[in-house]
Amino acid sequence: MSRTLAIIPLALMLLPPNAACAQAQEAVLFNSTQSSARQPASQTQKFTPVEGADLAAKFESARRAGAKTPYWTAYTFDVRPGVAVDPGRGEFHGWMQSNGDTSVFVGTSNGMRVETPDLGVFVLRESSGGAITRMEVYNLRRPREYSGYPVYWAGRASNEESLKYLGGIAESSQRSELQERATLALALHDDARVAGLLKNFARTSRNIKVRQTAVFWLGQTGGETAYLAGMVRDEREHEDLRETAAHAIGASRDQQALAALQQLYETVKNRKARQAVIHAVADNENRDAAYAFLLRVARTDPDREAREQAIHRLGDNWREAALDDLLKIYAAERDKEVRQSVIHALGEIEGARAFGALVEIARTGDHPDLREQAIHQLGEKKTDAAFDELLKIYDGEQNLEIRQRILHAIGEMKSKRAEDKLFEIARNAPHQDLRREALQRLGEMASERSFTLLSNTVSNSDEKTEVQVEAVRAISEKPVEQSVPLLIKVAKTHPNAEVRKEAIRHLGDSGDPRAVEFFRELLSK
Secondary structure, three states, X not given: OOOEXXXXXXXXXXXXXXXXXXXXXOOOOOOOOOOOOOOOOHHHHHOEEOOOOOHHHHHHXXXXXXXXXXXXXXXXXXXXXXXXXXXXXXXEEEEEEEEOOEEEXXXXXXXXXXXXXXXEXXXXXXXXXXXXXXXXXXXXXXXXXHHHOOEEEEEEOOHHHHHHHHHXXXXXXXXXXXXXXXXXXXXXXXXXXXXXXXXXXXXXOOOHHHHHHHHHHHHHHOOOHHHHHHHXXXXXXXXXXXXXXXXXXXXXXXXXXXHHHHHHHHHOOOHHHHHHHHHHHHHOOOHXXXXXXXXXXXXXXXXXXXXXXXXXXXXXXXXXXXXXXHHHHHHHOOOHHHHHHHHHHHHHOOOHHHHHHHXXXXXXXXXXXXXXXXXXXXXXXXXXXXXXXXHHHHHHXXXXXXXXXXXXXXXXXXXXXXXXXXXXXXXXXXXXXXXXXXHHHHHOOOOHHHHHHHHHHHHOOOOOHHHHHHHHHHHHOOOHHHHHHHHHHHHHHOXXXXXXXXXXXXXXXXXXXXXXXXXXXXXXX
């Protein structure tokens, strides 16, 4: 299933990289056989070239150019194969890392490696003195405005001078974000020295995010599985760094990676590190063996949280291919929370069989919590078919809490049909708890129609107090332009003291100037 890839901050890089299908913006695929030494993309023609004997001299030429505004200095370099920066639209399978405007993808699209060989290091500098304020790695084939500032183009830098320049920023900059981006830019170079530099950052940097970036990219350099496994085992090491090392092994293309991860899972005692191993296994390219490992954990591991995580990864990464095994786990499992994890996984899987399993659990599950979880997942579908099934269950259900949960799920659908059903229940349901639930859900909807119903409910003298109080709460959920005037009216004139009190409470929470004036009048009496 294709879905929009979320941008993951570098600080959260230890969250499992997204190994499911992810959709980037507008696809441009480059074959790895293309030469990285050729001229970069034509958009560099609008840059101002600068001359000099080396990179430092070119930067000095840019400084002397006398820009009246902040300005960029930029250069291109030899790019590591198999990585893409801002690659574009496509069915992307792999993981991503993002820092600032630099979003790096490693994976495939339509079975091909996604690569962008034309990258540039862009450094934004102050107009006076040339101090660095920002650094990005940009795909030179993507049109950009560069914030309207001039760009001074230094051409292609040698690996030696680029690595030296970036390493200096990573080690000495006073700004954490510049250290991180310099480390990432360095890691993108195609050079045998990169692994050694990254290991040095991993050992000596005082910036944990720099260390995480260095460790993760060691997984892409190749041949570092043993080093990374040692870091995962090291009980003295920072917990976040151990997790990153596990993910680095999983995302690597090392043939020994999966065996190393399985061994780590059996020997490492730290729970977070073991959970990171589960996620890392799910990202490994050896899909059959990874699936077998996760299935074993999901079925037999004594750690319930580990079983839940393995179930989540099976559903997220394998989807319908994992359906039969997930249903078998649900049938055999007695732990309610593990079974809820299976239901959640079913909700992530498209197709008639997974949908049918959710409906069956929602109707006949042997515990109310399991039924409610299935009902929630059906509500998340937001389809007519799911709505129809929820109505059938509601109409045949006797359990009040289950019916309330169905109303909650219907309310989340935010559709005209959902609103119609909630109106019907709010007006006509014989049980006041159902009417209150329907009113609460209508309060979360933005239509004028729902606001009118809530207003009428509050003003109806025949209505029960509990229902009117719930209507006031629902009114408070509306935009202040609608809610505050009505709440003030209720607070001033409603004959029921409990309803007035509820309106006053929500006015106090609103912070609206009209509510402040109301309280000033109230206190002056």
